[in-house]
Amino acid sequence: MITRGLAVTLAAAFVVLGVTAYWAQAQTTRPSMPPAAAASAPAPKAAPMDKAALQIDGSTTVGPIAVEFVEAFKKLHPDVTITCKQTGSGDGAAALIDGRCQIATMSRFMKPEEFKSAVEKGEMPVAHAIAMDGVCMIVHPSNPVKALTIAQVHDIYTGKIANWKELGGMDAPIVVVSRDTSSGTYETFTHFVMGKDKLFDKVEYVNANPQAHARVSTTAGAIGYVGLGFVDTKVKALPIDGVMPSRKTVQAGTYPMTRPLFLFTNGYPKLGSVEHAFCTFYLTEQGQKIIEAKGFVPVTSY
Amino acid sequence: MSQAIQSEGPAAEFTRPLLLTPGADRAGWLAAKAGRAALLLVAGASVVAVLLIFFFIAREAIPFFQERGLGEAASSTHWYPEDATAPQFGMLALIYGSVSVTVGALILAVPLGILAAVVLSDIVPFAVRQCVKPVIELLAAIPSVAFGVFAVKVLAPLMQERLGLPTGTNALNASFVLALMATPTIVSVAEDSIWAVGRELREASYACGATRAETLLKVVLPAAHNGVIAAIVLGMMRAIGETMLVWMASGNACQVPAPWWDLSQSVRTLTATVAGEMGETARGSLHYHSLFAVALVLLVFSLGLNLLTERLLSKARKSAGAHA
Amino acid sequence: MIEVNEMPQRKVLAAGTAAKTTDVKMANYVPQAAGPEQQLPAIIRADRFSLYYGSHAGVKDITFDIYPRAVTAIIGPSGCGKSTFLRSINRMNDLIPNTRAEGTLCVNDVNVYDRRINLANLRQQVGMVFQKPNPFPKTIYANVAYGPRLQGVHGRALDEQVEQCLRHAALWEEVKDYLDRSALGLSGGQQQRLCLARALATQPNVLLMDEPCSALDPIATAKIEELIISLKDEYTIVIVTHNMQQAARISDRTAFFCLGELIEYDQTKVIFTNPVRKQTEEYVTGRFG
Ligand SMILES: Nc1ncnc2c1ncn2[C@@H]1O[C@H](COP(=O)(O)OP(=O)(O)OP(=O)(O)O)[C@@H](O)[C@H]1O
Ligand SMILES: [Mg+2]
Numbered sequence: 058m059i060t061r062g063l064a065v066t067l068a069a070a071f072v073v074l075g076v077t078a079y080w081a082q083a084q085t086t087r088p089s090m091p092p093a094a095a096a097s098a099p100a101p102k103a104a105p106m107d108k109a110a111l112q113i114d115g116s117t118t119v120g121p122i123a124v125e126f127v128e129a130f131k132k133l134h135p136d137v138t139i140t141c142k143q144t145g146s147g148d149g150a151a152a153l154i155d156g157r158c159q160i161a162t163m164s165r166f167m168k169p170e171e172f173k174s175a176v177e178k179g180e181m182p183v184a185h186a187i188a189m190d191g192v193c194m195i196v197h198p199s200n201p202v203k204a205l206t207i208a209q210v211h212d213i214y215t216g217k218i219a220n221w222k223e224l225g226g227m228d229a230p231i232v233v234v235s236r237d238t239s240s241g242t243y244e245t246f247t248h249f250v251m252g253k254d255k256l257f258d259k260v261e262y263v264n265a266n267p268q269a270h271a272r273v274s275t276t277a278g279a280i281g282y283v284g285l286g287f288v289d290t291k292v293k294a295l296p297i298d299g300v301m302p303s304r305k306t307v308q309a310g311t312y313p314m315t316r317p318l319f320l321f322t323n324g325y326p327k328l329g330s331v332e333h334a335f336c337t338f339y340l341t342e343q344g345q346k347i348i349e350a351k352g353f354v355p356v357t358s359y
Numbered sequence: 360m361s362q363a364i365q366s367e368g369p370a371a372e373f374t375r376p377l378l379l380t381p382g383a384d385r386a387g388w389l390a391a392k393a394g395r396a397a398l399l400l401v402a403g404a405s406v407v408a409v410l411l412i413f414f415f416i417a418r419e420a421i422p423f424f425q426e427r428g429l430g431e432a433a434s435s436t437h438w439y440p441e442d443a444t445a446p447q448f449g450m451l452a453l454i455y456g457s458v459s460v461t462v463g464a465l466i467l468a469v470p471l472g473i474l475a476a477v478v479l480s481d482i483v484p485f486a487v488r489q490c491v492k493p494v495i496e497l498l499a500a501i502p503s504v505a506f507g508v509f510a511v512k513v514l515a516p517l518m519q520e521r522l523g524l525p526t527g528t529n530a531l532n533a534s535f536v537l538a539l540m541a542t543p544t545i546v547s548v549a550e551d552s553i554w555a556v557g558r559e560l561r562e563a564s565y566a567c568g569a570t571r572a573e574t575l576l577k578v579v580l581p582a583a584h585n586g587v588i589a590a591i592v593l594g595m596m597r598a599i600g601e602t603m604l605v606w607m608a609s610g611n612a613c614q615v616p617a618p619w620w621d622l623s624q625s626v627r628t629l630t631a632t633v634a635g636e637m638g639e640t641a642r643g644s645l646h647y648h649s650l651f652a653v654a655l656v657l658l659v660f661s662l663g664l665n666l667l668t669e670r671l672l673s674k675a676r677k678s679a680g681a682h683a
Numbered sequence: 684m685i686e687v688n689e690m691p692q693r694k695v696l697a698a699g700t701a702a703k704t705t706d707v708k709m710a711n712y713v714p715q716a717a718g719p720e721q722q723l724p725a726i727i728r729a730d731r732f733s734l735y736y737g738s739h740a741g742v743k744d745i746t747f748d749i750y751p752r753a754v755t756a757i758i759g760p761s762g763c764g765k766s767t768f769l770r771s772i773n774r775m776n777d778l779i780p781n782t783r784a785e786g787t788l789c790v791n792d793v794n795v796y797d798r799r800i801n802l803a804n805l806r807q808q809v810g811m812v813f814q815k816p817n818p819f820p821k822t823i824y825a826n827v828a829y830g831p832r833l834q835g836v837h838g839r840a841l842d843e844q845v846e847q848c849l850r851h852a853a854l855w856e857e858v859k860d861y862l863d864r865s866a867l868g869l870s871g872g873q874q875q876r877l878c879l880a881r882a883l884a885t886q887p888n889v890l891l892m893d894e895p896c897s898a899l900d901p902i903a904t905a906k907i908e909e910l911i912i913s914l915k916d917e918y919t920i921v922i923v924t925h926n927m928q929q930a931a932r933i934s935d936r937t938a939f940f941c942l943g944e945l946i947e948y949d950q951t952k953v954i955f956t957n958p959v960r961k962q963t964e965e966y967v968t969g970r971f972g
Binding site: 564569573581 | 773775780810811815817818819821830833834878881882884885
């Protein structure tokens, strides 16, 4: 009993230490931030190009693009220090609003609540759409089903269609895979497919595109959805309403499940600032190459 | 005789004083007080830290309960927190998921772990034990993500092919991998306590004509039951608190399967829900607070389980007749 | 036993012989095989028996016959291998890693180090009381009932057997109202007597006792000695003791061990009154050193 008590005590002491350390750190880093949160006007934080520090936080979908951007960006501006976190769109928005980062990467547009709390703090989030992403329905390569309609996908995800043979495939139950409900991909998917209806309760959830890919590529009866960049030969992407997802159809907007990916800043960045350079990097040739390499579709093309 | 010694000269002197000087006495008293105060402070800080964590979670959870009450969470299986028009916050399926996966893991891990502990301590030669024990302890340090990858990439396809299940990421898979992960902990702690029972008791049993199996079952395990139960509790806590692994292995379907004992279907646990949804929710939204409510349920749950095992433990101790 | 005499090549160290044939005194030494149990064959026989802890010998080259229905005492200075020898008889040393036996050690003409030995049966019939009291962390009743339960005794028969054994061990009066209390709550001496009761309860043929009285007060010691003397009509008792008077009082034969070797083995009165070896004499008269 005594040793257990001691162990609990020690563990808790470590927790206390950790909390205080974190708190102390938070205390020391706060003042070094631009005092924009205190200012009532949405004054863009115009950091000079050299020796500036940039914090990026947000979506795990846009994150890989942002990381590559940072790599390339550092070569152009070696004095700039950039930290890039991938915590999730919601965390990114919260960090931007709290002033913990200057750029939030988001795979969805800001929600009204988030806008509201930003405005209450006197901030004005500005969106920069940097790339397009197509949400593709994928099945196992052995699946004989050739095409689906939005209505069919809808019925699969509400449980109305439970067996592939109803779609002219094999006699096997459909294993329905979805991304987690708070991912941008999920939101795009439900926006285009589900409308007001809910996913039924047998739907399985995975928390990243690679995992959705892994589940579908290893499960004969599975259907799932991933971003265009994650479609390869191990899974079969199905045309939706007769349109095959591809760079062309996504860019042209003919593929029905297409979404933009965003960077958010507080106010439009001042010309010549690091933020401005970073937020317009997607327009450069190098930026576009990165976006393509990551499997997304650039909004402009040379 | 003693007279003779006395007459020959004085006895050996006590060269060190037997009484403390008043100053030293006071200093000692002060040191004892100070030590006690310091220990109390540390102990108090730990209690405060635990309470703070509890308080923080409860504070963020309260807005949820204020708005939705307890009834829906405790009675409904529908968890649709992000629904734009009518969000639903039934936690029953999540609770079911946590319990089924944990119980499943324990059913697999406890017999296996205790058996392995017994084999290590009593069956294999001492040298083998000395080699194998550190390896097993090393296994306990494998990060859960590694187990998760194993669950998704190896076990799930295997289950689909071999068992013919439609989906390989399910409660069984999660239980199995959780058991794999918890077993080294159980083996290590249980083996320590079984080993600590000592040769004397084993000898006593053998000397009564007991076989090895009888000795182990009737003497060694009962004598080590404290440590064995502690091992089980540790394994259980590791299983119920595990997040990453179940998030990857359990499939996360938010349902109570049709026959409730059907472990071949996907389930979602409390931990996976919090971890999976916390990142992308808008802070301050009802969904955000509901996740803290889930965390609170989990906390209460593991606390309750802990108390329950503690109770069982003291009962077992009494029936084993250790200390009255 | 007749065969013994027919095997002259075997260096029998029966009662009445000194350890080493090279001993100068051996020439004038007349083996005394007196005693009422003389005609009974030896029940435990060690022949050039050695037991090694790793490379260190706990006992070496012991050749030694122990006779049934008698009390055999083993005396000797601390660390001389008394416990080691005793614990070899029921293979208790098996639990210590890296032990190795050489030579033969027979119980009832079966080599206990035979690979085919049935250890459970051996140990049931060769009971043991250990040097340190080692009761199970169970109730007093469960401790004594442990052996009989293994043999399938239940119910009233078990109750009676437990009571009888506790009475034999001079513990009954002290614990009869507390049978379901933990045995760990007993004093050291009570625990030792409990262990004796536990050993008696398995109904062994041979009882090995490793300093059973070292933690007991004179009254309990006297009771145990009485018990030992009363038991020897049926049992074979081998007792290790540091108490010379005790050995003299209760044993029929005494073996003197020193540094892992058997120095002398004879009728108890010979060992204590007229030992052959000088070492023995010095030890029993308290001038050992
Ligand atoms: N577990 C062990 N591992 C290694 N050596 C041991 C072990 N037990 C005993 N020995 C060694 O064997 C020798 C004999 O020990 P043993 O316990 O038989 O002595 P003893 O005659 O019973 O002494 P005592 O009267 O103190 O009980 C000693 O030298 C001791 O160091
Ligand atoms: Mg000894």
